[in-house]
Amino acid sequence: MIDLKSLTLREIRLTLKEPFVAAGGVQEHRRILLLEMRSRDGHTAWSECVAQERPGYSLETIDTAWTALRDDLAPVLLGAAADGQHVPAVLDAHVRGHPMATAALEMACWALEAERQNASLACLLGGTQARVPVGVALGMESDPSTLVEKVRRCVGEGYRKIKLKIAPGADRRFVAAVREAVGPDIPLAVDANGTYSRADLDVLRSLDAFGLIMLEQPLHRDDMAGHAALQRELVTPICLDESVTTSRDIEAMIRWGSGRIVNVKPGRVGGLARAMNMHDLCRESGLAAWVGGMLETGIGRAFNVALASLPNFSLPGDLSPSSRYWERDIVEPEWTMSTDGFVDVPFDRPGLGVEIDRDRIENLTRRADHIAS
Secondary structure, three states: OEEEEEEEEEEEEEEEEEEEEEEEEEEEEEEEEEEEEEEOOEEEEEEEOOOOOOOOOOOOOOHHHHHHHHHHHHHHHHHEEOOOHHHHHHOOEEEEEEOOHHHHHHHHHHHHHHHHHHHHHHHHHHOOEEEEEEEEEEOOOOOOOHHHHHHHHHHHHHEEEEEEEEOEEOOOOHHHHHHHHHHOOOOEEEOOOOOOOHHHHHHHHHHHHHOOOOOEEOOOOHHHHHHHHHHHHOOOEEOOOOOOOOOHHHHHHHHHHOOOOOOHHHHHHHHHHHHHHHHHHHHHHHHHHEEEOOOOOOHHHHHHHHOOOOOOOOOOEEEEOOHOOOOOOOEEEEOOOOOOEEEEOOOOOOOOEEEHHHHHHHHEEEEEEEOOO
């Protein structure tokens, strides 16, 4: 168990190299909540909260997460001995909800334990894959030709999955143009972020023509029955993201037959322990799974890479290199991708496998709060 001494919250802001457009809106910069955790035996670890600025993707925002961490979650954890595996149970006994804030605390504990054991985080989690395949998510564009140009560039860079954001009115024409441009063998996926309804069956069924490896979250997050009815009509596998926040949701997904693939985002589902439970349940149930991303910095990406090294995460994850999104990351070395589309898992380095650029973080910090036991 870890005897925690203090926790520091920091907000930094980073500008994306190019705007990212999805059904929920346009992101040009990110307000980012970072946690620095210290134990009484002198070890330090960092983590990242993936909550966004506005409650579009999730009920949580960076500001609600900040308040929950400062006023409720951190005081509970600092008063108890805990490790990553048991943090959710400790917090659930006192606070309801706030999975993104909980995840940030829990993942910091995992990283701290890895530092204390002088072991890589991936090793601590039971990872087995030394290299994990990388996919990329591309935002929506105003015209198909611009999207095609970006897809061709990503194919040339070696990405092993190309995911296109879609929404009603910006779907079939764009997917058709991309498929025609890259040919039948490039793995393509689409992500609707829950923007379609059951009335859109004909449009969604028409996407079967393009040989997609998945259709991610076509309907509202609460509509398991609708996803099940849609999956019966489609050849394309449905992947659930927002609909799946706990292992119980996966069990419901299996009962309904609501999809065949699960997108597991540790920062969204409450942390690594819950994500690993979801991984195991998918493996036992024959569901494919992969690790999604939330435009994380190199700190958040370190946790995603470590998680993606588990054996049932077989599909390419959202693990793009640092240079995909940022002019300069906040870790050294920055995350990179091989020319054949893989990222190396740093089994040979303790903790997150990267060094935190503290000076850069200090220079970028807009506000900070320190909580001590």
